[in-house]
Amino acid sequence: MIPISTIRENPEKVINRLTIKNIDAKSAILQIIALDDVRKETQRNMDDLLAQTNNLAKEIGILFKSGKKEEADALKQKNTDLKEQAKALEQKLEETQTKLQSVLVQLPNLPHESVPSGKSxxxxxxxxxxxxxxxxxxxxxxxxxxxxxxxxxxxxxxxxxxxxxxxxxxxxxxxxxxxxxxxxxxxxxxxxxxxxxxxxxxxxxxxxxxxxxxxxxxxxxxxxxxxxxxxxxxxxxxxxxxxxxxxxxxxxxxxxxxxxxxxxxxxxxxxxxxxxxxxxxxxxxxxxxxxxxxxxxxxxxxxxxxxxxxxxxxxxxxxxxxxxxxxxxxxxxxxxxxxxxxxxxxxxxxxxxxxxxxxxxxxxxxxxxxxxxxxxxxxxxxxxxxxxxxxxxxxxxxxxxxxxxxxxxxxxxxxxxxxxxxxxxxx
RNA sequence: GGAGAGAUGGCAGAGUGGUCGAUUGCGGCGGUCUUGAAAACCGUUGACCCUCACGGGUCCGGGGGUUCGAAUCCCUCUCUCUCCGCCA
Structure with a gap:
């Protein structure tokens, strides 16, 4: 599998190299970059939400210990909601990664510079x-x-x-x-x-x-x-x-x-x-x-x-x-x-x-x-x-x-x- | 095939619901000391993702679930060990 960093660094070169293997990879490469963009953004959003839930969970723990039960219960509900949003993002992230993987896996390795072109x-x-x-x-x-x-x-x-x-x-x-x-x-x-x-x-x-x-x-x-x-x-x-x-x-x-x-x-x-x-x-x-x-x-x-x-x-x-x-x-x-x-x-x-x-x-x-x-x-x-x-x-x-x-x-x-x-x- | 036990950082080994990514020991790395080394002492020491950075997130065999919160509870799979059976 070609590392995604290689593709991102120089997509044109990857496409050119693959023509040596008689592969037109242009649409696949564009798709990979687009999916990777979605992946990054989704991950960022999900991490933000998770950071919030982590902090809330800690607060709730502290509130419970100091006996402030009502305040804790209120936060609980809030955290449940956040968690649901995070869950949705997680699902999107997984779907994106699966799609990305399935496209990446189908790309053959890049041929070395010394590989001659040819069909058979x-x-x-x-x-x-x-x-x-x-x-x-x-x-x-x-x-x-x-x-x-x-x-x-x-x-x-x-x-x-x-x-x-x-x-x-x-x-x-x-x-x-x-x-x-x-x-x-x-x-x-x-x-x-x-x-x-x-x-x-x-x-x-x-x-x-x-x-x-x-x-x-x-x-x-x-x-x-x-x-x-x-x-x-x-x-x-x-x-x-x-x-x-x-x-x-x-x-x-x-x-x-x-x-x-x-x-x-x-x-x-x-x-x-x-x-x-x-x-x-x-x-x-x-x-x-x-x-x-x-x-x-x-x-x-x-x-x-x-x-x-x-x-x-x-x-x-x-x-x-x-x-x-x-x-x-x-x-x-x-x-x-x-x-x-x-x-x-x-x-x-x-x-x-x-x-x-x-x-x-x-x-x-x-x-x-x-x-x-x-x-x-x-x-x-x-x-x-x-x-x-x-x-x-x-x-x-x-x-x-x-x-x-x-x-x-x-x-x-x-x-x-x-x-x-x-x-x-x-x- | 039957019965039981277990899987935690390079290794060993704690941790049974709340600031635990994780006590401690060994090993590794850096330093102090030494002519040098050892010993002793001090510090440091996992991977992955997002971010220019600050920082954030994920990972305690794999997957799923319960919960505001899971290394800790539940389900499931895989693997390892012990005993029995079978066997090159």
Whole structure:
């Protein structure tokens, strides 16, 4: 949520910035300012009345003690009347605030100055490409066929037991998953992140705090009987840990890493996008999350990008980094870089990480603040990034490293997998 | 799931209808003393809203109610603890 102070300070700038995200916010901004004016005036009037009732109540107390009952009774009536007026104002104040909130909540975060304009993924800017694209043999297979050939993953079993998009990992495939999770966690810990194991279910307040609610209600699995949501990413619990906290400046930056299962309904996806591991309803991901001093957050974003790039280099995967354009950025983000790996058999780039600075957008929603040098509380910045999401990494590893009857494992992973090559299952 | 107890400021812990935003202790910060430190002593120490400011208002787990007046009484929700049951 954009702080209302930001809007009041420079409404024109806010409107201009939001055009980068292809939003015409003019009427919303004007409405917000008008509602905020009403809010202030109503509050002022209500406070005046309440001050009067407070004073009267004290007087009545004193009168009672000194036995002047009639005078006290007269004041009582007066105070009841004042109280009723105050009540009416309180109601108006609440209505105004609710309305104000509902407009504010619908505004996406302001994009950073460096965000290019654009309508869709086609307008993203490639800022870096690294690694060698492998040349495959003519009989090379897409990863879903490799997974079957080496008995690594069963999509059919998942469909039977749960539904499409919930695969079973088996044998060397399961081991590969575990290897990647441990590799990613160890790399993050070596980079100074603190490991967290979060709950996989979150409540409504948490969904609201990081911005999934109310914006993306339909994308999360909802447990109606307990009103809980399955997490779409560890970002939600790990960031909400700090909801409603006032941290010390010396606490920052906070660097956490969490492995979790992620659950996404992915309503409306179809075709080759969802083939094999390309898009799942349940998948594994290691997420890095930082809570930062605003003055440091963009430098921190750079370190997170370097961290993710380092992982891909160690996995020997060709990748590219995209600076997302306004039209392709998420609701909550101020600046996002996506990482894509080359999936050689499918001959397409697959998104495996998204690294974002949310500035104070999430912090404002969840009242995450810190005390600065002058002892004032101010909103912190939040950042996160996938480091990394597993399924598409597995897809690229399998496709890029296939060598007939075996699949080569990159050196960095071998200590974790316990095997150097995936081999055909023993019959 | 059943029975009971509880939720107060960074922490501990008073406060059961009237100048209580809240006694006190610890911790934190500032000062006196000291070559320095400790001890002792003095002072200070929550968040949010309105206001240029003075000042005013709100907040004692969340929400609602009673009352002229609520941290204190009532209702409700959430959470914590103890005992019983079940259980990885």
């Amino acid at each position: 993924a086609a307008d993203n800017i490639i800022v870096k490409q690294a690694g060698e694209m492998p040349v495959l043999q003519p009989d090379a297979m897409p990863h879903w066929d490799i997974a079957t050939k080496f008995d690594l993953i069963s999509f059919d079993m998942g469909s039977k037991v749960t539904g499409a998009g919930f695969p079973f990992y088996k044998g060397q495939g399961a081991r590969l998953q575990r290897a990647l999770i441990n590799f990613f966690l160890d790399e993050a810990i070596a980079a100074g992140y603190h490991e967290i194991q979060p709950p996989l279910l979150i409540n409504e307040d948490s969904g609201y705090g990081t911005g999934q609610l109310p914006d993306k209600e339909g994308q999360m699995y909802h447990i109606g009987i307990d009103n809980l949501y399955l997490i779409p990413t560890a970002e939600v619990p790990v960031t909400n840990l700090y909801r409603n906290l006032i941290l010390q400046k010396s606490d920052l930056p906070i660097k956490n890493v969490a492995y979790s299962n992620c659950f996404r309904r992915e309503a409306g996806s179809y075709g080759k996008d969802v083939r094999g591991l390309n898009r799942l309803h349940q998948f594994d991901k290691v997420e890095i999350v930082q809570i930062a001093n605003p003055s440091d957050s963009y430098a921190i974003l750079d370190t997170m990008i370097e961290h993710v790039a380092g992982l891909l280099a160690k996995l020997e995967l060709p990748y590219r980094i995209l600076r997302l354009c306004g039209g392709d950025m998420s609701f909550t983000s101020a600046l996002t870089f996506d990482f894509e790996v080359w999936s050689a058999a499918q001959e397409r780039w697959l998104e495996v990480s998204s690294v974002s600075n949310f500035e104070n957008f999430q912090a404002n929603r969840m009242k995450l603040r810190f005390k600065d040098d002058s002892g004032k509380t101010q909103l912190a910045h939040t950042l996160n990034g996938s480091a990394l999401a597993l399924p598409r990494i597995v897809a690229a590893l399998l496709e890029n490293n296939q060598q007939g009857d075996q699949v080569r494992i990159p050196h960095a992973l071998r200590a974790y997998t316990g095997y150097d090559y995936i081999s055909l299952p023993k019959v």
